Structures are given as C-alpha cells and as structure tokens.
Amino acid sequence: MNSQVDSRHRSSKRYTLLTGATGLVGRYLMRDLLLKGHKLAVLVRPTKQQMVRERIEGILQMWEGNLGHRLPRPVLLSGDVTQANLGLSPKQLSWSEKFLDQIIHGAAVLKFQSASRELEPWKTNLGGTQHVLDFSKRCNIRDFHYISTAYVCGEREATVYENELAVNQTFRNDYEVSKFEAEQLVRDFDCFESKTIYRPAVISGDSQTGYTSTYHGLLLYLRLMAMLVPEQTKNADGVIETPISLPIEGDEPRNVVPVDWVAKTICHLVRTPEAHGRTYHLVPDRCTSAREVIEYCYKYFHSDGVKFCGADAERTADSELAEKLFENTSIYASYETSDPHFDKRNVSRFAGHLDCPSIDEEMIFKLIDFGKQNRWGKEKEAAPKVVRWIESHLTEIALAAQKMMGALRINGTDRIFKFGLDIHGPGGGQWQLLANEGRFDVTPGLPDDSSPVLKLNDIQINDLLMRHDSEEMDRSPAEDTKDAINWTGPLETVITENPQPNQ
Ligand SMILES: NC(=O)c1ccc[n+]([C@@H]2O[C@H](COP(=O)([O-])OP(=O)(O)OC[C@H]3O[C@@H](n4cnc5c(N)ncnc54)[C@H](OP(=O)(O)O)[C@@H]3O)[C@@H](O)[C@H]2O)c1
Known part of the structure; x- marks a missing residue:
C-alpha cells in the first residue's frame, strides 16, 4: 500500500x-x-x-x-x-x-x-x-x-x-x-x-542578435569604447585617435562565450540524463584576444591608436581616454594578463554537436549595435501587455467546465474529473483542475500524463471567456460562484498580492 x-x-x-x-x-x-x-x-x-x-x-x-x-x-x-x-x-x-x-x-x-x-x-x-x-x-x-x-x-x-x-x-x-x-x-x-x-567562462551577448540584459566583462569594455571613442578627435584622414597604452601583449587568450550557446548547452545537458553527474567547462573552442576585439572596434568606430606595451608594463594612463578606461575597468585588471586553458572534454563528449560561435567581427558589431540601441542598459524593459490574467478567471473556467460536467453525470452521480489547462501566450499559465462533488481544487502546474489537458492560446481562451461573460451576464450573481473553487497551490499569493491586470 x-x-x-x-x-x-x-x-x-x-x-x-x-x-x-x-x-x-x-x-x-x-x-x-x-x-x-x-x-x-x-x-x-x-x-x-x-x-x-x-x-x-x-x-x-x-x-x-x-x-x-x-x-x-x-x-x-x-x-x-x-x-x-x-x-x-x-x-x-x-x-x-x-x-x-x-x-x-x-x-x-x-x-x-x-x-x-x-x-x-x-x-x-x-x-x-x-x-x-x-x-x-x-x-x-x-x-x-x-x-x-x-x-x-x-x-x-x-x-x-x-x-x-x-x-x-x-x-x-x-x-x-x-x-x-x-x-x-x-x-x-x-x-x-x-x-x-x-x-x-565570461558570458557575452547573443551571437545572433547581440542581445544582453547585463553589461559585464567584454560587454563592459564595449560599452566604454562606444561611449568614449566617438568623443575623441579625428586626425587629418578622418580616423578617430584613441591613444591608449595597454599593459598587455594583446594576444593573451580570452575565454568568452555567447549567452545563447551557454543556455542551449545547459538545456541540452539538463535534458540528457546520461550526461548528468559531471562538471562542464562551458568555454569557447577558439579563444578571442584583446588585439582582435580592438581591431574589430577600429573598424566599427573608424578609429586607431591602441598600443600593446607587454605584460610587464605599468597600468598607467597616458591620456584622458586611458584614464577613464582604466578607472572603469579596474575590477577586471587582474584578468587582463592571463586566462587559463580550460579542458572541456565532458562538453565535447555530451554536447560537442552544439558548436560554440566564435567572437568574431560580425558578433562584435552586433553586440555594439544592440548596446547602442539598448542605450547600454538604460532602455527600460517593455511592460507586459495582458488582456486577461487567466489565473484571475479560473473560477469562470471551472464553472464552465462544471456545466459541461453536468452533461457527464453518470448514473445520477457526479464524476470525479481531473484536467489540465495549458494556456500559452500573454496572461497564460498551467493549472490542474480537479472536479469533485461540484467543487474544484485548482493546483498550479499540469497534471500527470494520464489526464486530459486543454491547450489553448490567449486569444482562444479570451474568446471563450468573453462568450461565457455575455451568456452569464443576466443570471450569474457573484455569490453563486464564490465557493466553487479551492486553491491548493502557490499562485494564490501571486493572485492576491498582484495589482490589477494591465489592459
Ligand atoms: N555573466 C557571466 O559572465 C558569468 C560567467 C560565469 C558564470 N556565471 C554564472 O551564471 C549564473 C547566471 O549569471 P548571469 O550572468 O545570468 O547573472 P545576472 O544576469 O546578474 O542574473 C542573476 C540572477 O540571479 C537572481 N538573483 C540574485 N539574487 C537573488 C536572490 N537573493 N534571490 C533570488 N534570485 C536572485 C537575479 O534576480 P533579480 O533579477 O531579481 O536580480 C537574476 O535572475 C550565475 O550563477 C553566475 O555566477 C556568469
């Protein structure tokens, strides 16, 4: 038992x-x-x-x-x-x-x-x-x-x-x-x-779109360049001069990986049980270098003038531009001269088919383009647009299901019935509703595979709810519905604490 x-x-x-x-x-x-x-x-x-x-x-x-x-x-x-x-x-x-x-x-x-x-x-x-x-x-x-x-x-x-x-x-x-x-x-x-x-390793933005929601590591350097370089003067050939002496060789390997590859690889490994129980170095197949990135930036900004003075040189600013750069990147100074070689045999064995895109010129351009468009993190994320939060309408859905259930009365008794609601799109969610003796227990999350699941998108469920609203308008006082539903899950707090849905 x-x-x-x-x-x-x-x-x-x-x-x-x-x-x-x-x-x-x-x-x-x-x-x-x-x-x-x-x-x-x-x-x-x-x-x-x-x-x-x-x-x-x-x-x-x-x-x-x-x-x-x-x-x-x-x-x-x-x-x-x-x-x-x-x-x-x-x-x-x-x-x-x-x-x-x-x-x-x-x-x-x-x-x-x-x-x-x-x-x-x-x-x-x-x-x-x-x-x-x-x-x-x-x-x-x-x-x-x-x-x-x-x-x-x-x-x-x-x-x-x-x-x-x-x-x-x-x-x-x-x-x-x-x-x-x-x-x-x-x-x-x-x-x-x-x-x-x-x-x-160090995570950059999206290899395809340049998208990022934070500006750490390489992205912080790109942000600084995009802000500081255009302020510098142009020489007679129209090239922006960026006189900075960097205390590095320039060719030191940098382990930078795009976020879309990191997530895709983790997702694949999470969903591959035989890969579990190991440690994975999510590092690039080919490292980039400061010299490469700076050369891509030269092309992007039409600039020139960074000198690589070797790892033994002092990190001292020889221009106002260098001063601003060093001041804003001091937390990364200890990463500038060395980056280890990470062995990634577990990744190669279990996710080797997912190629890690290299940080090349095209990607650097995309990262800078996105940063500019996003005002380097100052652009506010768009507020969501939701016609109805479905979690606030589960009582109506339960009552509509209850009505259908009336038709399912077998030998004069109510049938115990469990079904899932999987609403994709704005305001959607996943719930299981258990109908029992005219009451509904609602639990967030879908039922196990043996129960039926009603899968709709937000437009379909909103249509259904609008039709239900107009049918019920004349004959459904709130008192009839208030005891029909019993919350058994975590979303209750979200329902009660949240403000009114956005229109
Ligand atoms: N970014 C990199 O270069 C890099 C490199 C190697 C490893 N990693 C690791 O990768 C993971 C993800 O990094 P990321 O770059 O995606 O960082 P991120 O953009 O800064 O995101 C951090 C996440 O943690 C959440 N969080 C922080 N404090 C929390 C708290 N007290 N309770 C609940 N949630 C909390 C944040 O929630 P809020 O939105 O509410 O703040 C946010 O969702 C981290 O473990 C990081 O150490 C990152």
Whole structure:
C-alpha cells in the first residue's frame, strides 16, 4: 500500500525549479526549456516596480516577439534565495514538496568585492546556495544542477580540468571565492542521486542578435569604447585617435562565450540524463584576444591608436581616454594578463554537436549595435501587455467546465474529473483542475500524463471567456460562484498580492 502511494507521489513530481530566470543566462534557459516542453517553475523576487508575474511575463513576451509564436508559462514561485525555505509561503512550500523533482540553481550576484561576508556576493552566492540545498533536501529533489563559473579555478595558469576544484589556488576577488565555496557546498551535499555542475567562462551577448540584459566583462569594455571613442578627435584622414597604452601583449587568450550557446548547452545537458553527474567547462573552442576585439572596434568606430606595451608594463594612463578606461575597468585588471586553458572534454563528449560561435567581427558589431540601441542598459524593459490574467478567471473556467460536467453525470452521480489547462501566450499559465462533488481544487502546474489537458492560446481562451461573460451576464450573481473553487497551490499569493491586470 505504502509503496503504491510512494510511486504515485513520485510520478507526479515532475517539475524543474529554475532560480535566476530573470538574469541573462536564466532568461535564455527559461526560453529554451519552455520551447522543449520542459515542465518549469521559476523562483523570482518582485522588484519595487513589478510583481513576479509581470517580470516573467515581460521576458516571455520579449521572446514571443522574437520567435513569432507563443510560449507556455512556467509556475511562479515568489521568493528569495537569501531566505530560509527561499522565503516561500507554506502553500508554495507544500506545492514544491509535491511537484518538484529537479532544480537548476543559477541565481547569483556578480559583485566582485565585498566589505564583509555578511554582504553580497556572499549572501546570495554562498548563503543562497546553502538555502537552495536545504530546500532541495526538504523537497526530496533527486537531480540537482548548479551554475558555477570557470573562474572557481582562481589564478591558475596550467590547464584546468573539469573534475578539479580545490588545488590550493589563490583567487582574484570575493566573487570567485564565493562561487568556489558554493560549488564546494554543492559537491559535498549528499542528498542527490545526481549533481551536475556548469562552469561558463565570461558570458557575452547573443551571437545572433547581440542581445544582453547585463553589461559585464567584454560587454563592459564595449560599452566604454562606444561611449568614449566617438568623443575623441579625428586626425587629418578622418580616423578617430584613441591613444591608449595597454599593459598587455594583446594576444593573451580570452575565454568568452555567447549567452545563447551557454543556455542551449545547459538545456541540452539538463535534458540528457546520461550526461548528468559531471562538471562542464562551458568555454569557447577558439579563444578571442584583446588585439582582435580592438581591431574589430577600429573598424566599427573608424578609429586607431591602441598600443600593446607587454605584460610587464605599468597600468598607467597616458591620456584622458586611458584614464577613464582604466578607472572603469579596474575590477577586471587582474584578468587582463592571463586566462587559463580550460579542458572541456565532458562538453565535447555530451554536447560537442552544439558548436560554440566564435567572437568574431560580425558578433562584435552586433553586440555594439544592440548596446547602442539598448542605450547600454538604460532602455527600460517593455511592460507586459495582458488582456486577461487567466489565473484571475479560473473560477469562470471551472464553472464552465462544471456545466459541461453536468452533461457527464453518470448514473445520477457526479464524476470525479481531473484536467489540465495549458494556456500559452500573454496572461497564460498551467493549472490542474480537479472536479469533485461540484467543487474544484485548482493546483498550479499540469497534471500527470494520464489526464486530459486543454491547450489553448490567449486569444482562444479570451474568446471563450468573453462568450461565457455575455451568456452569464443576466443570471450569474457573484455569490453563486464564490465557493466553487479551492486553491491548493502557490499562485494564490501571486493572485492576491498582484495589482490589477494591465489592459
Ligand atoms: N555573466 C557571466 O559572465 C558569468 C560567467 C560565469 C558564470 N556565471 C554564472 O551564471 C549564473 C547566471 O549569471 P548571469 O550572468 O545570468 O547573472 P545576472 O544576469 O546578474 O542574473 C542573476 C540572477 O540571479 C537572481 N538573483 C540574485 N539574487 C537573488 C536572490 N537573493 N534571490 C533570488 N534570485 C536572485 C537575479 O534576480 P533579480 O533579477 O531579481 O536580480 C537574476 O535572475 C550565475 O550563477 C553566475 O555566477 C556568469
């Protein structure tokens, strides 16, 4: 009997929780997993301006605009990894215990220096990872995926292998140490059947569109060039002069990878069970170099004048331009002279068919074009446009289904009936509705595969709701409906805390 209960419980645990879904990597990973039909929940914190559902809706509508078709919606958990139990409400926690079986933990803070271990990046990267691990244990998660960084290797020069972590290395900053210690926590945590670790190198924007939502690493340098170079004077030939002496050879290898490849590779590995349980260096096949990037920038801006003075030279500014550049990139100074060689045999073995696009001239042009169009991060993300948030209309949907159910009365008794609602597009979501004796239990997330699922897009469901509204206008006082629906899942908090839907 117990084993029957266990196996039923087990088979219904089929959702993956992604943390960091609003971040650069996370928003690509969310898109790619949803495109593959992966059952996804996301842990997101509200901002001052937007609640969780508006944040995720805005990102998904951006993807839908690019893709030209609608996407499913993930289950939303409103939380924060710096809090115990990820700050989830009791209902969200019990939903998680019942339905989650896999976690991809990507949330982190990319702040390099800290005044104390009580502050960022420690709070999120180390404390947050500990909370995610404790939460995983509570939810009996069997399959854990963690996004680390290639730079847990610290200041190494020799080849770094995927199976190595602690080799008495020294580190450049608190971010590296916090990620190193977090990866160690994950490796030492005993509760999982499998742990898979992804270590991306420096992440740039999209290889096809130049899109990015943050400006770190290479993107920060490009932003500075785009802002500073056009301010410099042109010589007699019309070429902008950029007199900067850099204390590097210029040809030092740089491990930079586009975000679309990072997400596509993680998505593929998450969905390939035989690849689980390993560590993956998400690094380029061909490194770029400062000299290459600067030469592409010469072409873009029609400029010239950077000198490479060798790694022994001082990082001293010999022009106002150099002063501004050095001042704004000082956090990266320790990365300028060396970058290790990362062995990537696990990636080659399990995702070798996914070619990593090289950072070439065309890509640099796209990155700069996008940055300019996006005003280097100052352009506000578009607010989502939603005619109806379907979660606010589940009572009507349940009542319409109940009416249909009347027709299904068998031998004079109500039939117990479970079905899923999978609404793609703006305002959509995934729910299961269990009709029982005239009442409905509504739980976020789709039912297991044996129950029917009503799959509609936002236009179709809005048509249905409009028709239902006009039919019911004269004869459906609110009192008739208020007890028809019983929430059993996490979205209740999102419903009650959210402002009125956008029109
Ligand atoms: N970018 C790189 O070059 C790079 C390189 C190697 C590895 N990585 C790793 O890749 C992962 C993703 O990085 P990214 O570049 O995508 O970073 P990002 O754009 O800065 O995104 C960070 C994400 O973490 C979330 N987050 C931060 N603190 C949180 C908290 N207390 N509770 C819940 N969520 C929280 C953020 O949510 P909000 O939107 O609410 O802030 C955001 O969704 C990180 O683990 C990072 O260490 C990044």
